[in-house]
Amino acid sequence: MLKIGSLIDGKYRVLSEIGHGGMSVVYMAINEKANKTWAIKEVRKDGIKDFEVVRQGLIVETEMLKRLSHPNLPSIVDVIESDDTFLIVMDYIEGNPLSQSLEEFGAQPQDYVIDWAKQLCDVLEYLHTRTPAIIYRDMKPANIMLKPDGNITLIDFGTAREFKEKNLADTTCLGTVGYAAPEQFGGMGQTDARTDIYCLGATLYHLVTGCNPCEPPYEILPIRSINPQLSSGLERIIIKCTQRNPDDRYQSCAELMYALDHYEEIDDKYRREQKKKLRIFLSSVIMMFAALIGAFISIGVNNKQIEKKYKELLSNGVRLSESYEYREENLISAIETNYNEAYDAIDNLLELYIGTGSDNLLSPQEFNNIKIIDSYIPSLKSNEEKARICYKIACNIFQYYSNDGKESNSIIGSDKARQWFKNSKDYAAKSNMSLLEEKGYSQKNIDILMNLGDFSEILENSKGLQEENERLDGEKNDKQNTIDTCWKYLSGGFLDDIKNPNVQPLYKRMICKYGSFMLYSNTVSMQKSLGENYSYEKVIMAYNEMINYLKSDDNEQAKNILESVKILKEQFEYANRESDA
Amino acid sequence: MLKFAVSGNTDVGIKKETNQDSLLLRKYSTCFGEVVFAVLCDGMGGLAKGEVASASLINAFRNWADENIMTSFTKDGGINYEEVQMKWMTLITSMNAKIKAYGRQNGVSLGTTVTAILISQKDYYIVNVGDTRAYIISDALYVLTEDQTLVEKEVREGKLTPEQAEKDPRRSVLLQCVGASENVYPDFFYGETMPDTVFMLCSDGFRHEVTAEEIFGAFNPSVLCDEQTMYSNATCLIEANKTRQERDNITVALIRSYQEG
Numbered sequence: 001m002l003k004i005g006s007l008i009d010g011k012y013r014v015l016s017e018i019g020h021g022g023m024s025v026v027y028m029a030i031n032e033k034a035n036k037t038w039a040i041k042e043v044r045k046d047g048i049k050d051f052e053v054v055r056q057g058l059i060v061e062t063e064m065l066k067r068l069s070h071p072n073l074p075s076i077v078d079v080i081e082s083d084d085t086f087l088i089v090m091d092y093i094e095g096n097p098l099s100q101s102l103e104e105f106g107a108q109p110q111d112y113v114i115d116w117a118k119q120l121c122d123v124l125e126y127l128h129t130r131t132p133a134i135i136y137r138d139m140k141p142a143n144i145m146l147k148p149d150g151n152i153t154l155i156d157f158g159t160a161r162e163f164k165e166k167n168l169a170d171t172t173c174l175g176t177v178g179y180a181a182p183e184q185f186g187g188m189g190q191t192d193a194r195t196d197i198y199c200l201g202a203t204l205y206h207l208v209t210g211c212n213p214c215e216p217p218y219e220i221l222p223i224r225s226i227n228p229q230l231s232s233g234l235e236r237i238i239i240k241c242t243q244r245n246p247d248d249r250y251q252s253c254a255e256l257m258y259a260l261d262h263y264e265e266i267d268d269k270y271r272r273e274q275k276k277k278l279r280i281f282l283s284s285v286i287m288m289f290a291a292l293i294g295a296f297i298s299i300g301v302n303n304k305q306i307e308k309k310y311k312e313l314l315s316n317g318v319r320l321s322e323s324y325e326y327r328e329e330n331l332i333s334a335i336e337t338n339y340n341e342a343y344d345a346i347d348n349l350l351e352l353y354i355g356t357g358s359d360n361l362l363s364p365q366e367f368n369n370i371k372i373i374d375s376y377i378p379s380l381k382s383n384e385e386k387a388r389i390c391y392k393i394a395c396n397i398f399q400y401y402s403n404d405g406k407e408s409n410s411i412i413g414s415d416k417a418r419q420w421f422k423n424s425k426d427y428a429a430k431s432n433m434s435l436l437e438e439k440g441y442s443q444k445n446i447d448i449l450m451n452l453g454d455f456s457e458i459l460e461n462s463k464g465l466q467e468e469n470e471r472l473d474g475e476k477n478d479k480q481n482t483i484d485t486c487w488k489y490l491s492g493g494f495l496d497d498i499k500n501p502n503v504q505p506l507y508k509r510m511i512c513k514y515g516s517f518m519l520y521s522n523t524v525s526m527q528k529s530l531g532e533n534y535s536y537e538k539v540i541m542a543y544n545e546m547i548n549y550l551k552s553d554d555n556e557q558a559k560n561i562l563e564s565v566k567i568l569k570e571q572f573e574y575a576n577r578e579s580d581a
Numbered sequence: 582m583l584k585f586a587v588s589g590n591t592d593v594g595i596k597k598e599t600n601q602d603s604l605l606l607r608k609y610s611t612c613f614g615e616v617v618f619a620v621l622c623d624g625m626g627g628l629a630k631g632e633v634a635s636a637s638l639i640n641a642f643r644n645w646a647d648e649n650i651m652t653s654f655t656k657d658g659g660i661n662y663e664e665v666q667m668k669w670m671t672l673i674t675s676m677n678a679k680i681k682a683y684g685r686q687n688g689v690s691l692g693t694t695v696t697a698i699l700i701s702q703k704d705y706y707i708v709n710v711g712d713t714r715a716y717i718i719s720d721a722l723y724v725l726t727e728d729q730t731l732v733e734k735e736v737r738e739g740k741l742t743p744e745q746a747e748k749d750p751r752r753s754v755l756l757q758c759v760g761a762s763e764n765v766y767p768d769f770f771y772g773e774t775m776p777d778t779v780f781m782l783c784s785d786g787f788r789h790e791v792t793a794e795e796i797f798g799a800f801n802p803s804v805l806c807d808e809q810t811m812y813s814n815a816t817c818l819i820e821a822n823k824t825r826q827e828r829d830n831i832t833v834a835l836i837r838s839y840q841e842g
Contacts, residue, residue, distance in 0.1 A: 020688055044688060120618065171625040171712070171785065171829075173758040176690045185751040216732060216766055218756050 002042055008087065009080050012040060030090055038077070039093065042088040058086055068130070071155050072123040090148075093153045096204035098207060099142035107210030110209075112231055116152050117204050118260050120144070123154050124200065128193040135191055139176045139199035143205060147204055173212040179203065182244050194246040195257055201241025201249075206235065228323065231269035270570060272329065279309070310339035318348055327352055328369075341382040346373060346389055354396060367397070377423070388439045391446065394420030421446045473497035498549050509558050512546040516565040543569040583702050583776055584841045585617045588811035591832040592819045594786060602629030602784045602832035603639040603693075609650050613658030617700040617836050619647045619783040621713050625758065626684070626691025634680050634693040634760045641676050642697055645669075648697075659703040666769055669708045671696065673765055680760030692761030696726060696782050700774055700836060709772040711758045714788065715770070718779040722797045725770050729756040752786065777802045780836040786792045786829030810837045819836060 002014045002025070018039065027040045043058060045051045059079075066076045078089035098116070101108060120139070127134040138156065145153045159328040177184065179202030180196045201222060202213050209226045210465035213219065220242045223235045237259050243249045250256040259266070265274075286305065316322070317330035331352065333343035335389035353366040370393055380386050397417040425446055428436055433443075498508055543565060585608060593600040609616050624635030649668060655661050673695070684691050695713025696802035707715050709726040712733075717723045727733065732746040733752040746752060761767055779802050786837040788796075798804070799814040819831050 020685060023688060025688070171623065171694075171753040171755060173692050173711075173755045173761040175763060176692070177754070178763045180754075182751070185754060211761060215763060216756075218731070270789070343684065 001025065001042070001044075002085075002087075007032075008040065009078070012038060012089065014040065030106065035091040039074070039090050039091065040089040041090065043088070045084055045086075055081075055086055062088055064130075064134070068127075068134075070123055070126045072119050072151070073126075073156060076151055084309035091153075091166065093145045093147065093155060094144045096395060097146040097155075098144045098146055098152070100206065101146060102141055102210060107227065108207045110234065112207055114234065114263060115150075116144070116146075116207070117200070118257065119152050119202055120154065120203075121253050121257045121260060124193070124196050124357075125257065128253055129350075133193065135193065136196050137184070137191060137199070138178055139196060139203050141203060142513060145320070172219065174446055177214075179206075179213055181246075183246060187407060188472045192246070193252060194249050197241050197249050197253065198244050200242075200247075200256070202237050204234075205238050205242065208238075213537070231263060231267050233265065236266055242458055262285075270280055272326065276333070306337050306339050307341075310334050310337045310345070313337065315347050317345065323353065332372070335376050339377055342376070342380065343382075343385050343389065347392075349373070349390060350396065366397070370397070383427045383431040384436050384439065387424045387436055388441055390420050390424035390427060391441050394418075394424055394446075498545055504552055505558075508549060509553065509555065509561055510548055512558075512565055513561045516543065516546060516561075516568045539572065542568070543572070582612045582841045583601075583774065583838050585615050585700065586805075586808045586811060586837045587619075587835065587841065588615060588808050588815060589619075589832075589834040590812065592733040592821055592823070592830065593825050594830050595830040597830055599632055600830045601635055602783075602786070603626065603632065603635035604832055605639045605643055605646075605835050606836075607646060607721075609646070611651060611654065611658075614702045616650065616654075616702070617780075618642075618650060618694065618698070619700075619780075619834050619836060620693050621781055621784060621832060621834060622693045622759075623711065623713050623786075623830070623832070624690055624693040627760075628692040630684075630687070630689050631693070632739075633683070633739065634691045637680065638673075638676050638693050638695055638759055639786055640710040641672055642695075643841075652700065652764060654701060654836055655659055657703070658701060659732055660699060660701050660706045660771070662769075662771060662826075665706055666698060669769075670767065671801040673708070673710065673759055673767055677762065679767045690761055692758035694755065694758050694784075695767075698780060698782060698836075700780060700838070703776065704771060704773050705780070707766050709770065710754045710765055710767045712753070713784045716783070716796075717772075717783040718781060718797060718800050719775065719777070719802060722793050725772070727768055728757075729768070730754060731756060740750045745836040767812065770840060772823060774838060776838050776840040778838050779805055784830060784832040784833040785821060786831040787819070787833045789829075790827045791818055792827035795821070800835060804836065805837050812838065 002008065002081055003014060004027075007016050008014060008029065010035060011031050015028045015030055015031050015037075017025060018028045019575060024041050024043045027042065029038050029040045030036070031038060034489060047463070055230060059081075062076060064080045066079070069075060076090045077496060080087040080088075080089065098108070112179055123138075127136055136154070139154075143156045145155050147153060171375075174180075179199050181191070183197035184191055205220050205223065206212055208230060209223050220238065223230045223238055224232060235257070241249055241256065250259065278518035296529070313330045313334035317327045317334055319327065326350070328521050333350040335342050335349065339345075350370075373393070376385055380389075394417040397420060422436070424441070428441065428443065431464060497570055498511055538550075546565050547562065547569070550558050550565060587606050587608060588696070589604050589606040591600060591602050593603055603620075603622045603624065605620040608620045609618065622635035622638050624631030624633070626634060645668060647663055653661055653665050668733070680691060695706065696709045696713040696715050697712075698705055698707045698715055707725055710714070710729060710732050712728045713726075714728065715725040717725055730752065732741055732749045732752050734742040734747050734756060736743055741749065743792045757765055758816075779800050781796075781800060795818065799818055800811075805811045805814065815833050815835060819833065822831050
């Protein structure tokens with residue numbers, strides 16, 4: 001053991017012990033003359049059975065290492081031998097080993113890992129191309145120093161090769177042999193450059209996932225099964241590095257380096273983008289052809305092409321294992337092929353939008369994307385499907401505005417969804433109704449929700465005109481009456497009007513029509529603002545009063561209104577049950 | 582009431598200078614009757630360090646047994662699995678850390694396997710790390726533990742056949758061991774104690790060169806009628822191993838249950 005503070009070889013003052021290797025101790029020392037810090041590795045005699053043999057090996061090894069010069073390797077500058085010690089003086093590397101980063105922070109950022117991988121690959125390539133080739137054999141995070149400047153250095157290189165040739169006939173334990181490649185256990189051929197590639201792959205795996213391959217499940221899984229955010233390109237690289245059979249791995253570090261330099265290109269996302277570019281290019285080529293000889297080519301051919309493209313994109317888009325972005329992109333592209341039976345793509349996109357996020361609602365971005373679909377609907381083939389899709393979208397938009405706490409107003413929702421409902425109705429008019437209703441289309445619902453939209457328009461136009469306690473004035477025109485009543489509904493007390501024999505039937509009908517919507521679209525926040533004035537029983541009572549009144553009214557309009565009020569009451573009861581549960 | 586006859590043999594073998602196997606074999610009398618506690622550790626690590634690892638783990642288990650054996654049973658005399666599992670787990674985890682620290686301090690890597698069995702009047706409970714094994718011999722030879730080795734894992738995954746595994750160069754590579762793994766994940770096994778059964782613990786050195794038939798022939802309950810026979814039969818098989826050039830240390834412990842009277 002070197003004594004702290006002692007002077008070695010008349011130059012190096014030992015400052016402190018900085019590391020404890022398997023067979024050696026590393027000290028920090030300062031060259032007092034040159035005022036430069038060095039690391040001194042002392043090979044411990046007491047830890048080695050046959051020191052003389054080891055010493056001979058060390059001399060050969062260090063002589064060889066002294067000739068190495070690479071930015072990611074510490075250089076050996078001096079070897080000091082005496083009877084009882086063997087000292088190697090080398091660059092002092094600042095920083096901490098990556099094993100420490102793993103311990104402290106777990107998985108490391110992918111970009112860093114790829115940068116380190118390139119550096120490691122470079123240094124291994126350098127070692128492998130020496131004559132004779134040097135195989136490192138002990139790649140692991142603990143042997144990689146991360147310097148303050150973000151670069152890395154491969155350390156623990158001074159140990160002679162003899163030490164690493166473990167006697168594997170003895171029982172050993174996975175962790176202690178590092179990420180030993182299968183051939184390192186003997187019996188499976190020589191260790192060579194590909195052994196280092198295996199260990200580098202295992203190291204990258206550990207770094208990027210934070211999972212030690214030497215711990216359960218003792219396997220190198222595809223990295224994206226641990227973190228789906230990781231690059232599929234890197235996943236492929238790691239899988240290829242860690243193949244059991246050396247022939248299946250990258251055969252040289254140069255090959256691996258090429259893969260690392262281009263990992264994004266073997267990444268799914270990149271592949272997709274390239275495909276997309278190719279698609280755009282191809283489609284413009286196709287269009288050119290179509291323009292040139294369109295007259296001679298049957299449209300069927302083009303349609304077949306579109307169908308093929310559509311199906312390919314759709315099959316990508318429905319793959320549940322893929323990321324949200326990937327699926328969205330493919331589904332939108334599928335719709336954009338303008339294929340006239342793109343129903344599945346639209347449905348799947350809607351499912352994707354509604355199914356993600358905690359609230360089962362569209363997000364504003366998704367809402368905007370849905371608008372894009374609009375322009376592709378007219379080119380669809382079946383009117384039933386068009387009506388169904390518009391209806392479905394409309395319902396989702398309605399939900400979007402009705403469910404969310406911030407935009408909680410089904411009136412606004414119905415207004416925004418109105419165009420879709422209207423489109424749906426238009427398409428439905430051209431459709432086979434019974435077929436359509438099997439698909440969940442409901443004309444009744446549309447009418448109710450569209451009325452709600454009308455109502456919102458009235459409210460919108462009436463801003464500033466109303467006053468809360470304004471009494472009904474028979475001389476006011478119908479529209480003004482309606483507006484006043486609307487605001488009266490908001491404050492809750494409108495049943496008196498229905499019971500009042502002086503109020504005209506037309507007006508009572510209006511109360512029922514809009515009042516029922518109002519009650520229906522009562523949201524929690526609205527209910528709160530009404531305070532004690534609001535209660536579930538009160539609402540049900542109001543519905544019952546309306547129904548009673550409408551039953552007594554013989555007018556044709558009243559009968560229609562009665563139907564819608566009944567439905568709204570049922571739905572309100574249902575929704576209320578839901579929220580109780 | 583069940584009684585137990587016990588016997589333990591160990592041999593350094595023909596190649597190694599030190600015996601890194603350690604064995605603890607104890608009978609305790611409790612208010613429910615006799616119970617047996619046996620621990621076998623197969624140490625590893627260069628130089629003389631393997632026995633440090635195996636012996637220190639054995640010591641830890643002995644201390645545990647001396648202090649806790651009486652509180653390890655339920656009211657009906659069965660083993661309190663939860664209690665014992667928790668205690669053993671804690672013991673192994675802390676020993677793993679201690680042995681690791683020792684190795685780091687001394688610049689060596691060392692570790693040990695462990696198979697410990699607690700046998701009560703009603704049932705038995707086993708903890709296992711590594712490739713030491715526990716067997717039951719009654720009408721045939723049954724392995725109770727599952728080796729935590731690389732080849733055994735590949736056999737389970739169907740990548741190797743048991744025959745290939747026997748010859749695989751990696752057959753002595755453990756998935757984990759106490760003292761060399763970052764974390765230790767022991768396996769636990771349990772079952773019923775029956776009269777006229779033989780429990781056997783052995784290190785991997787004992788089982789490579791002799792066949793299952795030979796083991797059954799020498800150790801089946803009808804042959805092992807007293808501790809003297811148990812000892813001499815065990816010695817016989819150990820010698821057989823040595824003549825067949827087994828290089829490792831060889832250890833085997835036998836526990837035979839019988840009905841008193």
